[in-house]
Amino acid sequence: MDAGNDWAAAFFGLYNYWIVVVLMMVGFYIVIAHGNLIKKIIGLTIFQTSVFIYYISMGNVDGGTAPILADNISQYSNPLPHVLILTAIVVGIATTALGLALAIRIKESYGTIEEEIIQGMDNPG
Amino acid sequence: MIAHLPILQVIVPLIAAPLCLILRRAHLVWLFALFASGIAFLTSILLLQQVMDTGTIVYELGGWEAPWGIEYRIDKLNAFLLLIITMISTVVLMAAKKGIEKEISSEKHTLFYVLYLLSLTGMLGIVATGDAFNVFVFLEISSLSAYALIALGNDRRALWAAYQYLIMGTIGATFILIGIGMMYQMTGTLNMEDLSRRLPEISQTRTVFAAFAFVIVGICLKLALFPLHLWLPNAYSYAPSIVTAFFAATATKVAIYLLIRFTFSVFGLTFSFTTLPLQTLFIVLGLLGIFVASTTAIYQQNVKRLFAYSSIAQIGYMIVGFSISSVTGLTATLLHVFNHALMKSALFLALGAVMYRVGSVDLKHFHGLGRQMPLTMAAIVVGGLSLIGVPLTVGFVSKWYLLLALIEQGWWPVAVLVLLGSLLAIIYVWRIVEAAYFKPPLANTGDIKEAPLQYLIPIWILILANIYFGIDTRLTVSVAQAASQSLFGVGL
Amino acid sequence: MDSLRFCNPKTIKEDNAIELLIDIVLLSFLVCIAFAIVRMKDLFAVIMLAGMYGLLSASFFVTMDAVDVAFTExxxxxxxxxxLMLTTISMTGRYENTTRHRPMLALVVVFVTGSLLIYGTLDMPYFGSAQAPIQLHVAPHYINNSMSEIGIPNIVTSALASYRGFDTFGEVVVIFTAGVAVWALLMVNVQRRKNTEIDDANNSTHEQHFIVRFVAKMLIPFILLFALYVQFHGDYGPGGGFQAGVIFAAAIILYSMVFGLNTARRVISQPIVQLLTAAGVLLYGSVGIVSLLSGGNFLDYNVLSADPIAGQHLGILLIELGVGCTVASVMILIYFNFSGRKNDRELEEHKETT
Known part of the structure; x- marks a missing residue:
């Protein structure tokens, strides 16, 4: 196997994960760089959804099919990551709902949902 | 029923939580929650006894053998942690009825107990399980309830603290999820025991290295290890006093447990301490944490915040002990986990009592409290002495073992720094003593009475435990030593 | 290390070229949307984009054979x-400030984390490889033995409800926790809402849209029916308690959006919803306790009936009901609290102006 072939194999074998990394990092960037509390939560959902994509990608098998047993199918994709991510999605929506509820209460008591302004109000001077 | 103890440990508080919602009447709910937590405490005592006698207990959930199903695996380490968590939870709950009376509006009292039990369930679940993904699920139960409990605080800053904690906590949990995903991808299993067998073969891969890094960083976020501690001071200062007393004593301890579990049991000692310069890194971060947090504590005006910073410093001691990676070092860390839980829950409960009578925990409102609330203030003094590490208190025992471990390794400079760090504790504790005993009471405070018995009893139970376990160290030291030895694989 | 790379280098054959194309198109859409979300300041647009992100990742999950996950996502x-996000921005405001929070530091953190992740991918088994460790250990047991051990065709349901049933129990508790937490945070003072005058004012706005109301009335029964189908068909196809619960809740939420929150509350009162959230968790837990009392381990369904397979069926049916019950009622509870808070605020503003 020559080097060029190796690189191509690596590219086609891994590009999926690389894109997922980019997606995760965009979400992560929104969480830490943006000051708007709603936007932060949206960033968090992007971050988490991208992690889900990573998990689901790893379970995929070439030529496989959805893991529901049927006759004359021999190759199934891996069901375990699906199970894990079903749970993780539920955890994600639970966190989102709670975060949004907090944002509503913060808006009511601070009058704003911008991080800089809130911190300015808490530490005057 | 004895065979089912490991699962009863977790499902008793779990099932009690929705039942509380059905009971509705806050008074009944309090008694019921106390009862459930008490049962969990008894369970943990029985479990610890059983583990010390017969060794590790394995419980297959759903009757499915691991790694196909999820198993609970109780060894000396997590039996010890289970005992600490349920003990603190029960004692703190005793004070909860009075504690939340003035700090949480009455229509939310039932929900408070539900969330409290859920938080307890989450922590117990994290500690008891032998499955990496199950850790994530229960981590989220404990975190979500923690965010809500902190947000129940009266001050609007409690909301902001809860939000910040939610963001940091979720980032941490997602990092852990990424790490678990990578481990799973490389081994095909989620069971910790199975992982520890399969990881060594592939320990040289870059994926396992990244998995390790993500799990550790994720845990350190939850642990509030310096410099990832920024969420902690606000969360502890503005949460209702009962919540602070509970979390300060348990939440970071659970994170320490996870750190030990993943480094020692899953990745293995040699991998954990050779692939990354973990030892140097953690020693430096631990010492920095001790000094920066203790110094910051000295300048705080809000006493709850002062002790919150002191908690970050105490985490530093635990991390130093952990990174020595010797049997004695780990024993010191485990002892400090137990001892610090005793001190901090007592101190924060006492602050809750001050909050109950005075309505504020600012240092200036402590003036003259030594005479007005003698028993509460005496408790704070003894707790403070324990925090400093004065002989005859538990604080001395863990510091003693930490120094022994450092000297064993010949790390004199670190030992000296640890001692210097304790001197800083003297300063911040002294500021409270000075305010309470040597300053005249403020003119317009009116008549401040001693704290009610419902506060005093749990506070003094914890304070007496601080002294008792400081004198009679057989139980704690033997368990911590046995747990530590089994993790290093000696003396089995 | 090469022993991990069992697979042959992937050659692009004609039959999977189309799959590759779909894959690349979906992923590049996702990347575009993610960057658009960073740039946009209008939160309404951002939320719509985030919704599209969810839907596109669901499509991606379908191409990855994860139909159950796609359904849920x-x-x-x-x-x-x-x-929920739209309801929130109707209270918190639509536009984001332009200031960024220490953008350079954030970029550095993101860059370091991203590099570490990329570094970690370098030794991963190749995408789609049938020889990757996860295809050789644990999962084959589910694929080969679930029919004889549990007896239902959907392997995801087998693993979710039985092999890893305790995780799912934890998941139900997570959603229950979220319900209680949101309720504790957004609880509105009940006495204030007694004012029927404002109820009417609120409802009148909903009465104007005749066509919407008519269509909604037509749709809701079918949505509920579909929810029941998904609930009980999870053993054979994609679906199960969680998806059914969300669909069921969607029907109620649609009703309350079209006919007003107070009308919806008269149909399903909040105390009942609250009880149902607890009931689902308790149903799940009691299945576990019954199996414990019948001599098995916690959540061991084999002992629920004389025939282990029948026991598994019964256990899975019951716990899926518990999941559906808690998920539906928590979603309704969360929505009621969000939109109740909104009504309350509008009411306050209404009072202030008059």
């Missing part, structure tokens, strides 16, 4: 979470 990512 579509209903959560594109459905419930979009709805």
């Amino acid at each position: 579509a209903s959560v990512g594109a459905g419930i979470s979009t709805l």
